[in-house]
Amino acid sequence: MKALVIGGTGPTGPFIVNGLLDRSYETVILHRGHHEVPFKKEIEHIHVDPHFEEGMRDALQGRRFDLIIITYGRLAMLAEVLKGHTHRLISIGGTAYATDSYDRPVSEEGKRPKNIKLIDKIVNTEESLFKLHNSGEFNITHFRYPNLYGPRQLAPKEWSVIRRVLDGRRVLPIMEGGLTLESRAYVENAGAAVLLAVDKPEASAGQTYNVADQHTPSDIVRARTIAGILGADVEFVSFPRSAGRPAHYWGRGRDLETGTRGEPPPVAHRLLDVGKIVRELGYSDPVRFEDAMKRTVQWYLENPIERESEEERVLGDPFDYAAEDEFIRIQRSFVKACEELPFLGVRHAHAYDHPKEAARAKR
Numbered sequence: 001m002k003a004l005v006i007g008g009t010g011p012t013g014p015f016i017v018n019g020l021l022d023r024s025y026e027t028v029i030l031h032r033g034h035h036e037v038p039f040k041k042e043i044e045h046i047h048v049d050p051h052f053e054e055g056m057r058d059a060l061q062g063r064r065f066d067l068i069i070i071t072y073g074r075l076a077m078l079a080e081v082l083k084g085h086t087h088r089l090i091s092i093g094g095t096a097y098a099t100d101s102y103d104r105p106v107s108e109e110g111k112r113p114k115n116i117k118l119i120d121k122i123v124n125t126e127e128s129l130f131k132l133h134n135s136g137e138f139n140i141t142h143f144r145y146p147n148l149y150g151p152r153q154l155a156p157k158e159w160s161v162i163r164r165v166l167d168g169r170r171v172l173p174i175m176e177g178g179l180t181l182e183s184r185a186y187v188e189n190a191g192a193a194v195l196l197a198v199d200k201p202e203a204s205a206g207q208t209y210n211v212a213d214q215h216t217p218s219d220i221v222r223a224r225t226i227a228g229i230l231g232a233d234v235e236f237v238s239f240p241r242s243a244g245r246p247a248h249y250w251g252r253g254r255d256l257e258t259g260t261r262g263e264p265p266p267v268a269h270r271l272l273d274v275g276k277i278v279r280e281l282g283y284s285d286p287v288r289f290e291d292a293m294k295r296t297v298q299w300y301l302e303n304p305i306e307r308e309s310e311e312e313r314v315l316g317d318p319f320d321y322a323a324e325d326e327f328i329r330i331q332r333s334f335v336k337a338c339e340e341l342p343f344l345g346v347r348h349a350h351a352y353d354h355p356k357e358a359a360r361a362k363r
Contacts, residue, residue, distance in 0.1 A: 002026045004065045006050050007072030009035045011152045015191030056081045076128045089138040090197050095146050096122040105273035108208050133206050141197040141204040146212050147253055150187035151299040155314045160249045161226045162300050170234055171328055173247035176267045177238045178220025182254055183212035183272035186292035189285050196281040209277040215289045219250050229297045237328050241267050246324040249317035
């Protein structure tokens with residue numbers, strides 16, 4: 001059995017490639033060659049840019065595979081190029097969905113925002129893929145990735161907390177108490193989800209699956225967990241979304257819609273329903289949250305992002321500690337002023353009676 005992985009060296013690629021090797025696939029990866037990672041065994045590399053049709057056609061001429069997994073590149077174009085090279089195609093794209101007004105997790109059939117250029121591209125790409133499936137050209141399974149976390153992640157939010165702690169910061173800004181819930185996936189868990197479709201080609205044929213960890217901690221739990229792993233006792237200072245610029249770093253990339261308008265990151269919950277992949281493919285998180293965070297922090301301790309590098313600038317976090325300190329000073333001054341305002345207060349009382357002796361029965 002021969003498999004081609006387009007990508008293979010990004011956040012989830014190594015887990016997918018090693019999973020294919022464990023399943024005795026003769027595995028080839030196709031990527032630009034800018035990044036190399038070790039795999040369980042030596043495999044063939046095809047170095048070409050998967051964003052351009054001409055190079056792809058030349059690189060794959062005369063080759064056929066039992067399975068192709070697209071983890072990277074322009075999906076719609078690649079699907080056209082891959083005609084005749086395989087019948088079994090697994091593709092990975094992003095999530096694009098409207099937040100449920102009642103904070104319920106959104107299923108694969110949830111509403112998609114319209115008239116937003118990037119989201120329209122995601123939706124149109126999915127539609128083009130399934131036209132090919134319905135025509136019989138491919139047996140396609142499509143996965144929707146959320147924001148990921150873990151090793152080799154582009155623009156890792158975790159670095160914003162890790163660097164602050166390493167820099168000696170012990171008071172960190174956070175938006176709206178850090179209570180927002182956002183479905184995310186640890187890279188190894190996301191890779192395991194994709195491999196379920198490899199194992200179950202008939203059950204997953206023609207299906208789209210949300211991918212996310214089953215456990216979704218809040219922003220502040222994620223941040224406290226990172227600080228705890230680093231052995232730091234950290235205080236978090238809460239800012240409202242509209243006045244919390246130093247805390248915006250945690251919400252970057254959470255919402256494609258507000259990002260295109262230059263608005264502050266959203267604080268509404270962003271939850272994905274993963275019930276379908278659990279029911280149909282038997283998914284469960286291979287790596288629990290606590291262990292995933294330990295591995296993530298350890299990775300960035302061993303592979304720190306260079307300060308003020310382009311890789312760090314992509315985070316959108318200025319690490320402007322002088323400004324953060326001033327924001328925190330003003331926030332604390334505001335809280336102190338509020339505490340000193342005259343106010344009757346809220347009465348905390350039990351709704352039920354607490355009798356001291358037995359009541360007499362009414363006659």
